[in-house]
Amino acid sequence: MKHKIFLVVLLFAQLGTFAQDDASTLKSIFDEALTDRTAYENLRVLCKEHKGRITGSPEAENAVEYTYELMNKMNLDAVDKQPVQVPQWVRGEDEQAYITSSKFGKTEVPVTALGMTIGTGNNGLQARIIEFNNFDEMENAGEAQIKGKIVFFNYPMKITSINTFLAYGEASSYRTTGAARAAKYGAVGVVVRSITTALDDYPHTGVMRYNPEVEKIPAVAISTNGAELLHKQLAEDPELKFYFRTTCKTLPDVESNNVIGEIRGSEFPEEIITVGGHLDAWENGEGAHDDGAGCMQSIEVLRLYKQLGIQPKRTIRAVMFMDEEVAQCGGKEYARQAAMKGEKHYFALESDRGALVPRGFGVSGPEERVEKILALKKYFELYGITDFIKGGGGVDISPLREFGTPLSSYIPDDQRYFDFHHSGFDTFEQVNFREFQMGSAAIASFIYLIDKYDL
Incomplete structure (x- = not known):
């Protein structure tokens, strides 16, 4: 009997230590995100120097090169361009x-x-x-x-x-x-x-x-x-x-690219966790909330891990998808290439709902895994992030469902999002640094816990 009591006490002591370690790691992620302006500056450059990046346009190709070079400078394990054929619609004169x-x-x-x-x-x-x-x-x-x-x-x-x-x-x-x-x-x-x-x-x-x-x-x-x-x-x-x-007019399809950067996993490198946003945006605005912010938050996950020395067990990929707005060619090609290469996609998250105050995450997938992932809510309540709900995903990652991959959507507050969406009002100035980086930290922490606990 004493032996059983000892084991129970030991178990709770270990759980307490794990929880304390996790709390410390999450705090370091939030602290780093809220005190470093790298991602916010990257978003400013994307919006101001690469606006008008509708799929198939020269501006979109410039954005491909910008994000490719950005990740190349981060000392990641791999940075690649994934070719994809996309539509080419031209707005023309005002x-x-x-x-x-x-x-x-x-x-x-x-x-x-x-x-x-x-x-x-x-x-x-x-x-x-x-x-x-x-x-x-x-x-x-x-x-x-x-x-x-x-x-x-x-x-x-x-x-x-x-x-x-x-x-x-x-x-x-x-x-x-x-x-x-x-x-x-x-x-x-x-x-x-x-x-x-x-x-x-x-x-x-x-x-x-x-x-x-x-x-x-x-x-x-x-x-x-x-x-x-x-x-x-x-x-x-x-x-x-x-x-x-x-x-306006439609021209023949052209070649563009998804842009992919990754940190290789230390234990299960063949298992891939994707976090991404879409690089293309309607050219009547700057595409700040939709979806420049989602792209830069995805890249920021990798920067946070590198900066804090977090080594994931699985390969973490940041993917800048091309052509979400028109024909979703980038997401389809990413899944097609995954199937062709026999890749194992463990989890996928899309940030494509703006960069307002973070509220939580939606998750869809096998019931047992979804329940375990949603139980992570307790780690985020301290940060006011409490909406962990069934049902999640995104346009670009939805083709990964065929692999049985759980899909997640990052959920910021949505009350003002459609003030900006697809309009000339969607500019860098409408993105608040603190709200944006609270979201980056939340996504990085969410992925960290899913990877650590094999959820």
Whole structure:
């Protein structure tokens, strides 16, 4: 009996020591992140010197070279470029748009072309405009009311939704499929209310998709203030016309690269933990929150480990994925190469939800592993990071699901994220150093614990 008691006491003593060691390591990670501005300066350079980095563009290729050289200077075990074929859509000249009304005169409004849309041509497009709050209203109106007009989808992102990503997902269908669905009824163009909870003059872009069986028509997003104005003027003058001009076009696919840096594992180097963000960004802004911050946080994980002498058991890879915004070619190619090489992907985390105050992590995968990973919450409560939930991943790492890899999403606060998302407001100045680096430290600590305890 005494022997059993001794073993139990010894076990608890060991657990206490482990917990103390872990607390000390996590504190060192947070301390280093919050007192070193390397990652923040790297983000500034990416945003200011490599903005406009939509996939397939020269700016995107410059960003590839920048991050490749950045990681090459870190004395990592390997830094590589992984070639990938990507689409090449060119926005062209600055967009123009205005309302012409016999009652209100001519009023300019801010618009931005949606990604992958065709252009209007040099002369632009002018027609009467018809407003719908949802797809059902449009379908009920039918071709008789729509043919020859521009369709205006005035579907606001639900401001009462506490989870803004759910609200975004609901509203985004008007951006992605609105043009294809309106064209079936003879529409000549589409104007979509920007997907944001903010009322401002920044139009928010994003990718749209055509139906190959339906004629292509040009599509733009209008700022929320512009949408409110258009709605009010239409209510008093249903005969008003809308004009917009875009010169965008799609060119043949080109070669780009994912950029990969890694620290080799000391015990299980063949098992890979991926942490990444996407390097491409919509060129109407600087791509700071979406997703320059996620890229630099991923690289910062490696810097923190190197600086603090943390040697992971497994290989930790920071991956700058290319082409998340348009066709997700980078994530697909990364998984294809992994399958071809027979790689073992132990865990993957994506940071692509901005760099606001860290809240926690979402995890999906085999139930037993998910439960163990979510139990790490206790290590983070001291830092105010408490949202550990089932369900996680990201666009770029989602193809790794085929290997049975648990997928995780880093979750910052989301209440203001869609103020920036896909707009000209997504600049470096909107990223707070402390919030950004709290996130970097949280990700590094999360990966450290998963690796250490074989979770």
